[in-house]
Each structure stands twice: as structure tokens, then as C-alpha cells.
Amino acid sequence: MRILEEPSVALSDLSSEELSAFVEEQRAAYEQYVAAGLSLDLTRGKPSAEQLDLSERLLSLPEGHTSADGTDVRNYGGLAGLPELRALFAELLGVEPGQIIAGGNSSLTLMSDTLVHLLLHGGVDSEGPWAGQGTMRFICPVPGYDRHFALLESLGIEMVTVPMNADGPDVAAVKELVKDPSVKGMWLVPTYGNPSGITCSQEVAAELAGMETAAPDFKILWDNAYALHHLTDTEVKSADILSLASASGHPHRPVVFASTSKITFAGAGVAFLAGSTETVKWFTGHLGKSSIGPDKVNHLRHMQFFGDANGVRAHMAKHRAIIKPKFDAVDEILTDDLAAHEVATWTRPEGGYFVSLDVLPGTAARVVELAKAAGVALTPAGASFPHGKDPQDTNIRLAPTLPPLSEVRDAMAVVTTCVLLAAAERVTAS
Known part of the structure; x- marks a missing residue:
């Protein structure tokens, strides 16, 4: 009506x-x-x-239980996830296969684990655990994703906001805030942002990757949840934040997240984390204390369902x-x-x-x-x-x-x- x-x-x-x-x-x-x-x-x-009906065939997969290298996916192991699925999504996300891991169904869980590991242990480039360094703050472009904010709030991390411009977060405002050593990182949904739909430009991403920060272990949590969710025939390409950060001398600054939650089944997809090879090793090192490996059966069914990047x-x-x-x-x-x-x-x-x-x-x-x-x-x-x-x-x-x-x-x-x-x-x- x-x-x-x-x-x-x-x-x-x-x-x-x-x-x-x-x-x-x-x-x-x-x-x-x-x-x-x-x-x-x-x-x-x-x-x-x-x-969801588009992915119904997943329920009849996988056919067999052996990965490309002969591994029985029903068993323990493979902490970084199925290699062929990692390679497939590495291509789609513009990273190297050695820079990405495939996990469970929730990228938000990977984000939470990343922050907790930073708090308890510090990062690859940290002098020590974040939790012992006093007040911590994160930059939050607004409008932004409520679950990012709720996660920070639950961990006692303070939030400071910057506006989202047409090409990404207000870089001048960000550069001013990162002069404070208590500002330890920032969130960004870089492609088709939540809720703005804004895509961070290559130029803005380069400035974020290369800027000087008072905190030597400053992190950009790069939540590329919508990288593949195009609404037009023109597929906007995500900025290559890992290469930009590496070229600027801050290779460990970005941690990239993505998932198939809105691609296949929201409750039974695959989540991904990407970063420098050292960041991936750091994350899996801590992950190995709480897991012996992800659901590789689900990884295999997704691999068989898509076939390759063009299938996605x-x-x-x-x-x-x-x-x-x-x-x-x-x-x-x-x-x-x-x-x-x-x-x-x-x-x-x-x-x-x-x-x-x-x-x-x-x-x-x-x-x-x-x-x-x-x-x-x-x-x-x-x-x-x-x-x-x-x-x-x-x-x-x-x-x-x-x-x-x-x-x-x-x-x-x-x-x-x-x-x-x-x-x-x-x-x-x-």
C-alpha cells in the first residue's frame, strides 16, 4: 500500500x-x-x-573427502585452512596465498580474536601486550558498523570518530588523531562501506598505509566484508592495502578480514584473515593454542561449489x-x-x-x-x-x-x- x-x-x-x-x-x-x-x-x-537458495547445492557436497594434496579433510590439522580455497580467495581479495588463512564461518570472530591477541600478547611489531599500556583508543569512521563498535566497547577500548568522505575516511582528521600514542588502530570497511556504501580510494588507502603514527604498532582492521557484493556491472576494485603498507615500510599495519557469509550460507560460510606473512604466522601461532584446525569439510564443499574465482x-x-x-x-x-x-x-x-x-x-x-x-x-x-x-x-x-x-x-x-x-x-x- x-x-x-x-x-x-x-x-x-x-x-x-x-x-x-x-x-x-x-x-x-x-x-x-x-x-x-x-x-x-x-x-x-x-x-x-x-x-540462500542459490547455494543449496552446498548441502550435497563435498563429493569425497580428499583435498587437492591428498589430505583427508575429515581429520585434524591444517590450521591455516584448505590450501586451494585460500588460493581462490587470495586471488579474489588481491593477496598472496601465503598471506591468507581460511577459518570458521565468522569473520567477526577473527576480528575479536585479533583484538584479544593484541591485548594479551601484542602484535608482530609491538613492544609488549596492549593491555599493559594504559588507555587505548581506536579511530572509528562514521557512520560505521555497529558490531565493530560493540566489540571495542566490550574490550574497554575507547572510540574516537572521524567522518567518512566520498573517498573514504577523513585522512586529515585521522593523521591528527594518530599523533597520540594511545590511538592504537582504526576500523575501516573499505569497499561498499557499512552503511554508507563508500569505497576507500587507492589514494586514501595509500595515505593510511604510509602515515606516521605515534603508536609503532598501529593497526588498520580492514573489514572487506562487501568486496564482492557489486550492485552494478562495474566491479569496484578494493585498494591493495597490504602492498601499500609493505611499500611504505609498515607491512604489519593492516589486518584484512572477509567471509562468504553473504555469499553462500550466513551460518555456515568461511571467514578469512589476511596480512603480512609474519602477521599470519602470529595469528595462527596463537590460534593453535585453542584449535587443531578449522572445518576443512566445509572448506572442501565451498571449493567444489565455486570451482574457481570466476565461479564466485x-x-x-x-x-x-x-x-x-x-x-x-x-x-x-x-x-x-x-x-x-x-x-x-x-x-x-x-x-x-x-x-x-x-x-x-x-x-x-x-x-x-x-x-x-x-x-x-x-x-x-x-x-x-x-x-x-x-x-x-x-x-x-x-x-x-x-x-x-x-x-x-x-x-x-x-x-x-x-x-x-x-x-x-x-x-x-x-
Whole structure:
């Protein structure tokens, strides 16, 4: 159900009488949605059932139980993961096979383990464990990924923010912060960022890789979760952070993460960690104290399912065919309903899983509240900021992949009505 309205005009151009009438129009439209008894969800970037069906053949694999080198994958060993699968994803991620390991299903677990090992033991280039060095801070580009922030918070690591520009994090702001030795690292989703959809340019990546930092063991946790999730025929290439860091004399600075969680089965995929060969040896050295090897049976089934890198690319084209119409619908409805009113801006991502919507400052929480009452669940306002606190109360992350296209359209019609109502209430009250 979509309630159409009269031709739109910027709220700032309305007289007080026209604004009052506009508020009543939006409230009436909103009440119709409330009465409709909707139950729709745009909260998290999950693959839809249709996308999961693309990988159904995995459930009949592997055929046999022997890897390319003759190893029985049912047994212990192979801490770094199946060599042929590591080589396949090394090609896709632009690293050398010796710079990558394949683990369990969760890249977030690899990120957590990396931070814990840094805290307890220090890194390859550390003088000692981080935990004994006093206050620790991480740079967090915003808007960013809420699970990154939650992980830092759980470990007692303070967060400082920098803006995400069109080509990546604000480098000038980052360079100023890293003059402080307590700033030990930064997060970055470099390709089709969460939730902005921004891709870090090669130039920005080079500056991050080469900049001088007061902490000699400064880390860039490079979460390349969406490197293969293109929404157009133009496949944006991720910056080669490992080569850039090595060339600049900081080979151990980046630790790269990726996974197949949104490629095959979210609960039964394969996660990857990449870095300098010394970083990989450091990580597996600690990993070996808690594991005798990952699920190589799952590695083998993924290897047989994809075959090679082109098999992955062909599989991702099928994903794109399913989710691109949903992103198109989001942009179409936002444009039709909001553009002329000048109360919101939003991203038009070329890949990834999210649209980042900025509404009038001070209204994001109200939009989410209104949407909930009308039966549409949105990610909490502020989720894309540390501690869930957006200082401007302006950002809302939209995740259109999970629902069917018809439900995406219905949900977005409610969202735009809520944006307009919250904006009109705000303008009227000011």
C-alpha cells in the first residue's frame, strides 16, 4: 500500500498555514499505515531466502573427502585452512596465498580474536601486550558498523570518530588523531562501506598505509566484508592495502578480514584473515593454542561449489540480480517522496548491503519511533555511531535485502511518510 500525495515542495518554502496543513496531511497518511497492521523489517543486512537458495547445492557436497594434496579433510590439522580455497580467495581479495588463512564461518570472530591477541600478547611489531599500556583508543569512521563498535566497547577500548568522505575516511582528521600514542588502530570497511556504501580510494588507502603514527604498532582492521557484493556491472576494485603498507615500510599495519557469509550460507560460510606473512604466522601461532584446525569439510564443499574465482563472480551476479531491484526501489521511493521536500539525503551505493539515510537533524529517533508504531522495524537511530549515539540524531541505516521486493516497497512508503511527518513536526516546533 502506498499513499500518494499532492506535488511536493520544500518545507522551507511553506508558509505557517501551509506547514500546518502539511503536518495534518502527513499525519492522516501515517494513520492509514498504522491502521493497516503492517509487520515489515528493514533492520539487518541479511540475505533473503531466495539468495540462500542459490547455494543449496552446498548441502550435497563435498563429493569425497580428499583435498587437492591428498589430505583427508575429515581429520585434524591444517590450521591455516584448505590450501586451494585460500588460493581462490587470495586471488579474489588481491593477496598472496601465503598471506591468507581460511577459518570458521565468522569473520567477526577473527576480528575479536585479533583484538584479544593484541591485548594479551601484542602484535608482530609491538613492544609488549596492549593491555599493559594504559588507555587505548581506536579511530572509528562514521557512520560505521555497529558490531565493530560493540566489540571495542566490550574490550574497554575507547572510540574516537572521524567522518567518512566520498573517498573514504577523513585522512586529515585521522593523521591528527594518530599523533597520540594511545590511538592504537582504526576500523575501516573499505569497499561498499557499512552503511554508507563508500569505497576507500587507492589514494586514501595509500595515505593510511604510509602515515606516521605515534603508536609503532598501529593497526588498520580492514573489514572487506562487501568486496564482492557489486550492485552494478562495474566491479569496484578494493585498494591493495597490504602492498601499500609493505611499500611504505609498515607491512604489519593492516589486518584484512572477509567471509562468504553473504555469499553462500550466513551460518555456515568461511571467514578469512589476511596480512603480512609474519602477521599470519602470529595469528595462527596463537590460534593453535585453542584449535587443531578449522572445518576443512566445509572448506572442501565451498571449493567444489565455486570451482574457481570466476565461479564466485558468476555466483555473485546471481545475488546482484535478486537484490538490485530492491535497492532501485528504495532509491525510487526516497526520490519520489522526499527529494523535492529537501528534508533528507541518502546514498546510492554501487555495492554492499545498505542505504544510509540522513534526515533532518534531531529527527532520526522520531522517524524510527513512528515507523515502529506503523509496523516497520528499522535499525535504531544512532546504531552507526559508537555507543549508539549519533550527536546529530540524523542517520538511519536501511537494509533492504531480506524482505521480498513488494515488502521493501511497502516499508519504504511508510519510512518516507515518517520522515516527512517528523520533519514537519520539527519545523513547526522551531
